[in-house]
Amino acid sequence: MNAHVLANVATTIAMKQTPAGLDGLIAGETAISTLDHGLHYRGYALEDLVRNATYTEVAYLLLRGELPTTEALADFRAILAEAAEVPAAVVQLLQELPLHIAPIDALRTAISALAHFDEQANETDDTANLGKAIRLLGQVPVLIAARHRLTRGEELAGSDPELSFAGNFLSMLTGQIPTARDERALEQSLICYADLEFNASTFTARIVASTGSDLHSAITAGVGALKGPLHGGANEDVLDLLLSVESASQAEKFVRDAIAKKRRLAGFGHRIYRDRTDPRAVVLKDICSDLATTDEQRRLEEIADAIEAAMWSHKQLRPNVDWPTARLYRMLGLDAELFTPLFAAARVAGWSAHVLEQQRDNRLITPRAKYVGPPPRALLPLRER
Numbered sequence: 559m560n561a562h563v564l565a566n567v568a569t570t571i572a573m574k575q576t577p578a579g580l581d582g583l584i585a586g587e588t589a590i591s592t593l594d595h596g597l598h599y600r601g602y603a604l605e606d607l608v609r610n611a612t613y614t615e616v617a618y619l620l621l622r623g624e625l626p627t628t629e630a631l632a633d634f635r636a637i638l639a640e641a642a643e644v645p646a647a648v649v650q651l652l653q654e655l656p657l658h659i660a661p662i663d664a665l666r667t668a669i670s671a672l673a674h675f676d677e678q679a680n681e682t683d684d685t686a687n688l689g690k691a692i693r694l695l696g697q698v699p700v701l702i703a704a705r706h707r708l709t710r711g712e713e714l715a716g717s718d719p720e721l722s723f724a725g726n727f728l729s730m731l732t733g734q735i736p737t738a739r740d741e742r743a744l745e746q747s748l749i750c751y752a753d754l755e756f757n758a759s760t761f762t763a764r765i766v767a768s769t770g771s772d773l774h775s776a777i778t779a780g781v782g783a784l785k786g787p788l789h790g791g792a793n794e795d796v797l798d799l800l801l802s803v804e805s806a807s808q809a810e811k812f813v814r815d816a817i818a819k820k821r822r823l824a825g826f827g828h829r830i831y832r833d834r835t836d837p838r839a840v841v842l843k844d845i846c847s848d849l850a851t852t853d854e855q856r857r858l859e860e861i862a863d864a865i866e867a868a869m870w871s872h873k874q875l876r877p878n879v880d881w882p883t884a885r886l887y888r889m890l891g892l893d894a895e896l897f898t899p900l901f902a903a904a905r906v907a908g909w910s911a912h913v914l915e916q917q918r919d920n921r922l923i924t925p926r927a928k929y930v931g932p933p934p935r936a937l938l939p940l941r942e943r
């Protein structure tokens with residue numbers, strides 16, 4: 559056999575071995591994050607970052623590879639604050655989109671539109687990519703908050719550079735300065751959502767970047783992948799699910815019935831975290847317990863615990879990050895339709911870091927498919943069919 563034939567045989571064997579959904583397949587290298595041994599961003603354990611870092615420091619870490627010094631952080635915050643200026647035409651677009659459009663869809667459109675106002679939109683070198691990534695990081699919360707307030711007929715709440723990323727985000731959404739407790743809880747959830755190796759939306763962004771396309775296109779595509787109910791869209795579905803169970807005593811029957819009907823319960827299961835709990839779910843559950851102070855909030859925590867126990871006993875499935883996050887965001891007073899956009903805002907750091915990494919050492923991502931269609935056949939002219 560010549561080399562060409564051998565290569566084809568090898569490809570065919572490899573294709574046969576490729577599992578559905580690329581399950582367990584190593585699809586490339588990254589130095590940004592890993593799910594081995596829990597979750598680490600650039601070598602730092604998630605738990606450590608949640609306890610001791612701010613979201614802005616984590617975003618810097620993901621984008622630049624190291625945690626910032628005090629000086630570097632101040633510069634980074636200043637650039638982020640400057641970026642919070644969103645072109646008036648994009649705000650106008652957000653105002654004109656039909657009311658029924660979900661906030662995550664409006665966000666996808668607005669990120670795409672932002673590219674038209676970025677002078678470096680089509681530049682893909684490292685410096686341009688980093689500049690655009692930082693601008694997007696600052697702009698995305700503004701877009702989400704603007705759409706949220708505009709659809710309610712409320713005046714836009716300005717961005718305050720003195721506040722933290724999370725504090726500013728909450729204040730732009732609600733029009734009020736948040737308590738330190740709420741600000742920190744949002745911050746910790748954003749840290750949990752910031753990156754996760756080659757998850758579906760990040761892989762999508764990397765594929766777009768691998769064609770030599772631009773950062774805004776990659777992030778727009780990432781948002782499109784994120785909104786699906788099997789990915790980031792799950793955190794909105796979790797709240798519906800939780801609120802449909804009236805008490806902890808009903809959880810067992812609810813889960814039994816759902817499993818019998820082969821229904822997938824949002825907030826449970828994970829492609830990678832199968833034999834251990836998603837570390838983000840562990841961290842955020844503790845934060846929810848601390849936040850829950852009213853009777854209603856404690857009741858929801860009890861229902862959540864009962865559903866968790868029943869899911870484990872009936873299906874051996876563990877909660878994922880979206881399970882506690884939905885409760886956490888509800889306790890912050892946020893509407894469910896904002897949950898996936900909040901996830902997207904946090905993931906901008908991860909997506910962008912992956913676009914930078916992909917384009918630094920690029921090879922076009924183009925896999926093969928195992929063909930299962932009809933064999934080669936003769937085409938009959940139209941009049942003979």
Ligand SMILES: CC(C)(COP(=O)(O)OP(=O)(O)OC[C@H]1O[C@@H](n2cnc3c(N)ncnc32)[C@H](O)[C@@H]1OP(=O)(O)O)[C@@H](O)C(=O)NCCC(=O)NCCS
Pocket residue numbers: 579787788789790792821822823824825826827828829830873875878879880
């Ligand atoms: C995340 C998810 C897509 C991973 O799916 P996956 O790796 O393809 O999981 P599998 O399809 O191999 O599932 C294995 C089994 O668990 C079941 N399962 C997985 N997640 C489930 C869920 N959330 N609720 C009920 N059953 C579930 C599957 O139906 C399958 O059951 P079966 O063997 O009886 O057919 C899946 O767990 C899911 O749909 N979760 C709900 C959505 C969600 O929370 N997404 C956010 C993820 S961070």
